[in-house]
Amino acid sequence: MNIIETRDLTKIYQTGLKKGNVVAVDGVTLEVKPGEVFGLLGPNGAGKTTFVKALLGVTSITSGEALINGLPPSDPLSRDKVGFLPENCRFPAHLTGLGLMEFSGRLCGMKESEIDQRSRKLLQLVDMEKWAGTKIRKYSKGMAERVGLAQALISDPDIVFLDEPTDGIDPVGKKEIREVLRRIREQGKTVFLNSHLLSEVEAVADRVAILSRGKLVKTGTVEDLTVRASQYEIEADIKNERIEIPAEIGQRVSITAKGMIVVLNDPESINQIIDELRLRHISIRSVQPMRQTLEQSFFEAVADEPEAEA
Numbered sequence: 093m094n095i096i097e098t099r100d101l102t103k104i105y106q107t108g109l110k111k112g113n114v115v116a117v118d119g120v121t122l123e124v125k126p127g128e129v130f131g132l133l134g135p136n137g138a139g140k141t142t143f144v145k146a147l148l149g150v151t152s153i154t155s156g157e158a159l160i161n162g163l164p165p166s167d168p169l170s171r172d173k174v175g176f177l178p179e180n181c182r183f184p185a186h187l188t189g190l191g192l193m194e195f196s197g198r199l200c201g202m203k204e205s206e207i208d209q210r211s212r213k214l215l216q217l218v219d220m221e222k223w224a225g226t227k228i229r230k231y232s233k234g235m236a237e238r239v240g241l242a243q244a245l246i247s248d249p250d251i252v253f254l255d256e257p258t259d260g261i262d263p264v265g266k267k268e269i270r271e272v273l274r275r276i277r278e279q280g281k282t283v284f285l286n287s288h289l290l291s292e293v294e295a296v297a298d299r300v301a302i303l304s305r306g307k308l309v310k311t312g313t314v315e316d317l318t319v320r321a322s323q324y325e326i327e328a329d330i331k332n333e334r335i336e337i338p339a340e341i342g343q344r345v346s347i348t349a350k351g352m353i354v355v356l357n358d359p360e361s362i363n364q365i366i367d368e369l370r371l372r373h374i375s376i377r378s379v380q381p382m383r384q385t386l387e388q389s390f391f392e393a394v395a396d397e398p399e400a401e402a
């Protein structure tokens with residue numbers, strides 16, 4: 093069973109301006125399983141925020157379907173077990189961290205005793221218990237974002253939507269937020285994370301989708317998106333041996349200090365190369381698929397797409 097599901101989800105903003113309508117989300121089909129940390133990646137203007145707004149009923153859907161916990165966004169019960177930290181969220185600066193938690197709890201219709209209990213636990217979870225009584229205006233951006241994460245969890249939701257939770261935060265603050273995301277995952281919650289920061293998503297997400305100009309261009313585990321299936325590094329005592337690879341199998345890219353790098357037409361052919369090396373009594377220490385960073389995969393995925401207007 094999927095906790096989030098969309099089928100051909102499309103959102104067209106009617107701007108009424110000369111430039112016409114904006115297709116912000118264009119036929120997106122995706123599925124998120126319970127307990128997953130799912131990262132939606134894409135450049136500015138790709139449609140990430142619109143996608144989340146459509147799922148949460150903040151903006152209407154032009155066509156296609158969306159389901160959260162099996163219910164469409166038009167049903168308020170679909171948001172019963174959902175937490176949300178919007179993009180660039182500014183909380184009332186005169187509230188304290190604890191005050192914000194109480195305010196959010198009341199908005200969710202929770203009882204005072206329940207709010208009090210959960211607020212303390214959550215402020216601890218985000219390492220903000222020491223600052224619970226301090227006004228938000230005195231918080232750093234990282235601290236405000238951590239309290240924002242805590243308020244998104246006040247009603248003990250099954251799913252939390254986080255829209256760019258680390259945007260504009262320094263590396264130390266980002267690391268702290270990553271740590272909080274890990275703790276949220278450990279509690280078995282599903283996390284839907286919007287980001288244009290690839291290294292962030294790479295560090296925390298189980299699965300990733302890349303959105304470009306409203307369209308999904310790639311989906312998979314971080315592993316799927318970073319392993320080049322056909323490129324291998326073979327660590328072996330090749331030394332001066334001449335190893336020719338027939339063109340129908342692939343080619344040798346280079347000889348390295350450790351061995352050699354090969355690109356194969358079919359990943360299965362790696363066995364033929366291993367057989368050949370062993371036939372010559374060459375000792376093999378390891379055979380590993382080569383990785384590219386998520387950033388390289390991202391650039392490849394969006395390479396054909398012209399720059400979107402932000």
Ligand SMILES: Nc1ncnc2c1ncn2[C@@H]1O[C@H](COP(=O)(O)OP(=O)(O)OP(=O)(O)O)[C@@H](O)[C@H]1O
Binds near residue numbers: 107135138179
């Ligand atoms: N209310 C709106 N009316 C008209 N167009 C909009 C509206 N909101 C967003 N858009 C347009 O829809 C497209 C997608 O925007 P969206 O904010 O969803 O992208 P994003 O991926 O979240 O970008 P960012 O990384 O900058 O947050 C953009 O072209 C944007 O200009």
Ligand SMILES: [Mg+2]
Binds near residue numbers: 140255
């Ligand atoms: Mg956005």
